[in-house]
Amino acid sequence: TVYDPPSAHGVSHFVSRTIDRGTIDRSAGDIAEDLDGRAVSLTVGVSRHTLSLTCTCLVADLDAVLAVLANIIMYPAFHDEEVGTRRTEIVTMIRQDEDSPAVMASEGLLELLYGAEHPYGRRPRGSVESVERLGRDALHAFHAARVGPRALTLVMVGDLEPARVIESADRVFGSWRVESAADVVLPPPVPATARRVQVIPMMNKAQADIAYGFVSVRRSDPQLHAYWLMNNILGEYAMGGRLGDSIRERQGMAYYAFSALDANVIAGPLQIRAGVNPANVDRALASIDE
Numbered sequence: 001t002v003y004d005p006p007s008a009h010g011v012s013h014f015v016s017r018t019i020d021r022g023t024i025d026r027s028a029g030d031i032a033e034d035l036d037g038r039a040v041s042l043t044v045g046v047s048r049h050t051l052s053l054t055c056t057c058l059v060a061d062l063d064a065v066l067a068v069l070a071n072i073i074m075y076p077a078f079h080d081e082e083v084g085t086r087r088t089e090i091v092t093m094i095r096q097d098e099d100s101p102a103v104m105a106s107e108g109l110l111e112l113l114y115g116a117e118h119p120y121g122r123r124p125r126g127s128v129e130s131v132e133r134l135g136r137d138a139l140h141a142f143h144a145a146r147v148g149p150r151a152l153t154l155v156m157v158g159d160l161e162p163a164r165v166i167e168s169a170d171r172v173f174g175s176w177r178v179e180s181a182a183d184v185v186l187p188p189p190v191p192a193t194a195r196r197v198q199v200i201p202m203m204n205k206a207q208a209d210i211a212y213g214f215v216s217v218r219r220s221d222p223q224l225h226a227y228w229l230m231n232n233i234l235g236e237y238a239m240g241g242r243l244g245d246s247i248r249e250r251q252g253m254a255y256y257a258f259s260a261l262d263a264n265v266i267a268g269p270l271q272i273r274a275g276v277n278p279a280n281v282d283r284a285l286a287s288i289d290e
Contacts, residue, residue, distance in 0.1 A: 002048050002119035002184055003146050010090070010126020011142045014134055016046035017090060019143070020053070021082040023075040028082065034068050042069075048120065049265060051147065059159055063168050070172035073152075076143060078136040090131050097125065104200050105211035106271065112196050113215055113269055114189045120266070148178035186266045189215050207255060208278040212288055216270040219263040227261060231270065235259035243272065247287050253280045 001012045020042060022028040035042055035055070042055045053073065057065040097103040107123055114121030125131070152173065156165050192215075217227055235241030238258040239248070247254040255275040262268035276284045 001046065001122070001124045002186060003142070004119070004122070004126070005142075006117070008126075008134060008138050008142070009122055009130040010124075011134055011138055012051065012146075013046050013125045014086065014090060014131065015076075015139050015142055015147075016044050016051055017086045018078055018082055018139060019051075019076045020044055020072050021086070022077045022079050023071050024077050025075070026071060031068060031072065035065070038065060040065055042072075046124075048124075062156070062160070063171075066168055067172050073147065074173075074176055076139075078139040078143075080136055083136050083139065087131060087134070090125060091128050094123075094125050094128050094131065097123075099202075101200075101202055101205050101207060101209040102273075102275065104202065105209040106273070108198050108200055109211035109213050109271060110269060112198055113192075113213065118189065119184070119186060120189070120264075120268070144178070145181035148180040149173060149176045150178075150180050188266060191215070206277075207275050208281050210274045210276065210281065210284060210288075211271055212273075212285070213269050213271040215267045216261060217263050218265065218267050221263065224263055227263065227270075231259050231261040235272070236261070243274070243288070246290070247274060247276075247284055251283070251287065253277070253284050253287070 004011050020028070020031060022031070038057060038061045040055050040057045040061070042053060045052045045054070053069055055065065055069070097107075111121045116122065126134075154169055154173070156169075217224060221227070233241060235243035235258045238244045238256060241259065243257040243259060244254075247257045253274075253276050257274040258272075260269075260271045260273070262271075272288055274284050274288070
C-alpha cells in the first residue's frame with residue numbers, strides 16, 4: 001500500500017481484490033475451474049510492501065498451477081463488471097471498519113504516529129470517496145507501474161529439484177519484460193515531542209478499544225532481536241505476556257490485551273492494544289504506563 005499514488009489511495013488493496021478475477025484470455029470462471037479441479041485454493045493478500053499470491057498444490061500439478069498463477073500475475077484484465085462488484089465489496093468493508101472501534105483505534109494511532117499522508121499513516125483500503133473514484137484504468141496503471149519481473153519474488157517449498165523449479169519458473173516468466181516505476185522513498189516519521197491523545201467518539205458501543213504506541217525500529221536495526229524479545233515479554237501472545245497478566249488476569253479490566261511489533265523498511269510501530277469497558281479506560285492506560 002505504500003505505492004498507492006496520492007490521487008488513488010486504496011488502489012493496491014483494490015488490485016489485490018480483482019487481480020485473480022479474469023485475465024486477457026481467461027475468465028474468472030476458467031481460472032476457478034482450473035484451480036478447483038486440482039483442489040487448489042488461491043489466497044491473494046496485500047500489505048504495506050507486498051502483493052502476494054499463495055497456494056498449495058500437488059508436486060505433479062506444479063507446472064500447470066504455476067502457468068495459471070503467471071497468467072494472473074502478468075495479464076489481469078480488470079473487467080468493468082468485476083471492478084464494479086469488487087468496488088461495492090470494498091466500500092462495504094470500509095464502512096464496516098468505520099463501525100469497528102478496534103480498527104478505528106489502530107488506524108487512528110498510525111495516523112498520529114506517521115501523519116495522514118504518510119504511506120504508513122494512511123488507511124490501507126483507502127476511503128469510500130477514494131475507492132469510488134477508482135476504475136479499471138487506475139488498476140491497470142498501478143499494475144503496469146508496480147507489478148513486474150524486477151519486483152517479483154518466487155518461493156516454492158516441497159519435494160522439488162532446484163533445477164526443475166528454475167526451469168518451470170523460466171518457462172512461464174522468462175519472456176516477461178516490463179519496465180517498473182522507480183521505487184518510493186519513504187520519509188522517516190517526525191519524532192513526537194509530547195504525549196498525544198486522540199478520542200474517537202462512537203456511540204452505542206459497549207467496549208472501548210485502546211491503541212497505544214510508539215515508532216520503534218527498522219527491520220535492519222541491529223537491536224531488532226532485543227525489541228522482538230521485549231515485545232514477546234510485553235504481550236505478543238496476549239495472555240502469556242505482562243499486559244495480559246496485569247490488565248486482564250489480575251485486574252479483570254480487559255476483554256483482550258496484547259502488543260505487536262512491526263519493524264519494517266522504515267521504523268515501524270510498536271502497538272499496545274486493549275479492549276475494555278469504557279469506565280475502565282483511565283485505569284487501563286495507567287496500568288499500561290506502569
